[in-house]
Amino acid sequence: MMQCCDLLLTAACILTQDAEHTIWQNGALAITAGRIADLGPAEDLRARWQAKTVVDGSSMLVLPGLVNAHTHAAMTILRGLADDMPLISWLTQRIFPVEAGLNPEEVRLGSLLGFAEMLRTGTTACVDMYIHEAQVLEAAHTAGIRCLAGEGVFGFPSAACPSYRQALDITRDLAARWAGHDRLRVAVNPHSVYTTSPDMLLACRDLAEELHLPVHIHLAESPDETARSLEQHGVRPVEHARACGLLDLPCTAAHVVDVTDEEIALLARKRVVAVHNPSSNMKLASGILPLARMQAAALSLALGTDGAASNNQLNMFTEMGRAALLHKIAQNDPTAASAACVLDMATRHGAAAMHDARLGQLTVGGPADLTALDLTAPNMQPLYHPVSHAVYAATGHEVRLTMVAGEILYQDGRFTRFDYPALLQELRAVRSAVLRRAGTAH
Numbered sequence: 001m002m003q004c005c006d007l008l009l010t011a012a013c014i015l016t017q018d019a020e021h022t023i024w025q026n027g028a029l030a031i032t033a034g035r036i037a038d039l040g041p042a043e044d045l046r047a048r049w050q051a052k053t054v055v056d057g058s059s060m061l062v063l064p065g066l067v068n069a070h071t072h073a074a075m076t077i078l079r080g081l082a083d084d085m086p087l088i089s090w091l092t093q094r095i096f097p098v099e100a101g102l103n104p105e106e107v108r109l110g111s112l113l114g115f116a117e118m119l120r121t122g123t124t125a126c127v128d129m130y131i132h133e134a135q136v137l138e139a140a141h142t143a144g145i146r147c148l149a150g151e152g153v154f155g156f157p158s159a160a161c162p163s164y165r166q167a168l169d170i171t172r173d174l175a176a177r178w179a180g181h182d183r184l185r186v187a188v189n190p191h192s193v194y195t196t197s198p199d200m201l202l203a204c205r206d207l208a209e210e211l212h213l214p215v216h217i218h219l220a221e222s223p224d225e226t227a228r229s230l231e232q233h234g235v236r237p238v239e240h241a242r243a244c245g246l247l248d249l250p251c252t253a254a255h256v257v258d259v260t261d262e263e264i265a266l267l268a269r270k271r272v273v274a275v276h277n278p279s280s281n282m283k284l285a286s287g288i289l290p291l292a293r294m295q296a297a298a299l300s301l302a303l304g305t306d307g308a309a310s311n312n313q314l315n316m317f318t319e320m321g322r323a324a325l326l327h328k329i330a331q332n333d334p335t336a337a338s339a340a341c342v343l344d345m346a347t348r349h350g351a352a353a354m355h356d357a358r359l360g361q362l363t364v365g366g367p368a369d370l371t372a373l374d375l376t377a378p379n380m381q382p383l384y385h386p387v388s389h390a391v392y393a394a395t396g397h398e399v400r401l402t403m404v405a406g407e408i409l410y411q412d413g414r415f416t417r418f419d420y421p422a423l424l425q426e427l428r429a430v431r432s433a434v435l436r437r438a439g440t441a442h
């Protein structure tokens with residue numbers, strides 16, 4: 001007997017990224033009420049399901065929506081403003097002065113642009129940290145993307161908050177505002193150990209504990225950060241985060257480049273999810289994440305783009321390719337960071353960074369968060385190994401369709417939830433304002 005579903009999506013190939021890494025050739029997904037109701041050979045599903053809408057993906061590669069596990073979506077408005085500088089002077093001389101004047105509307109528009117780029121390149125969920133984060137969540141709500149976000153906590157006044165206490169109050173308000181929302185969740189976001197005091201980190205821990213929120217922090221990003229931590233706190237960054245209790249909570253730690261074996265073992269024991277940001281690390285010459293040592297310690301590893309000022313893309317397909325290539329040359333070993341390992345980081349393990357085990361895989365009963373790539377693109381032919389294509393051949397611009405919870409948010413050049421040409425118009429004024437603040441004549 002035929003059952004009814006909202007949407008039937010066929011595919012030349014489906015990478016489920018489930019526990020067995022099942023791959024279906026000539027497959028299909030039946031989707032209803034935002035979830036995957038059935039998954040398997042297209043022939044069987046057509047016989048079982050009567051769909052309100054059928055999407056013909058017979059020339060497409062379908063995979064779970066990618067998870068961008070560390071980003072600053074609104075920093076798209078700083079894309080290309082200042083490149084080719086060291087991390088600390090890049091932050092303090094070029095980025096922080098412009099950010100000091102940012103207003104909520106600029107952050108909302110920049111975030112919407114960031115989410116457009118992510119959806120356009122197959123990302124369906126992200127972990128975000130910035131200022132005016134209420135506007136980031138509003139933009140995520142508009143775009144329909146999943147987002148784990150919270151106000152950045154700094155030891156100095158930000159454009160949004162004169163004090164860290166206010167940043168924590170905003171986080172508390174955001175947690176109440178979005179409580180129970182399926183796509184939007186809130187985390188406590190201390191920026192880093194070198195931009196906060198121990199009192200602030202303890203306050204972050206207390207709030208996260210009280211409201212049962214995860215923590216998201218930049219941690220051990222570079223040898224410079226380690227030197228600053230030793231100077232300011234007398235200990236290295238991971239030890240400082242541990243002493244302030246941050247590692248006892250569900251914790252997503254971005255970068256994690258300059259770490260010892262003991263620190264890796266501690267992070268693995270505490271079930272911290274480390275987020276690899278290869279493009280940002282390479283661009284800022286922050287160092288190379290010790291992948292082999294982390295894998296040996298079974299540390300959970302996700303993948304993120306970081307912000308558009310230090311990448312300069314929010315494209316998880318290019319990020320996957322760079323991650324795979326970086327570790328091969330770093331370890332002088334072509335078997336390092338295999339395509340399968342990197343795709344896991346961008347999907348299944350990204351779910352851990354979001355603290356949402358439902359994500360990063362296509363399974364019956366799970367959310368219908370997925371993306372579909374055009375296999376007729378010249379760079380996607382011929383097809384022997386779909387995982388290889390997803391990591392090494394795809395650029396992200398083969399994406400034909402991206403959906404979250406069964407809702408198509410991007411399809412064939414069009415965003416379904418907002419007017420992209422109108423957004424581009426509004427961003428012109430933002431560019432002018434940024435240039436004025438940067439004091440740069442372009």
Ligand SMILES: [Zn+2]
Nearest residue numbers: 218254306307
């Ligand atoms: Zn970052």
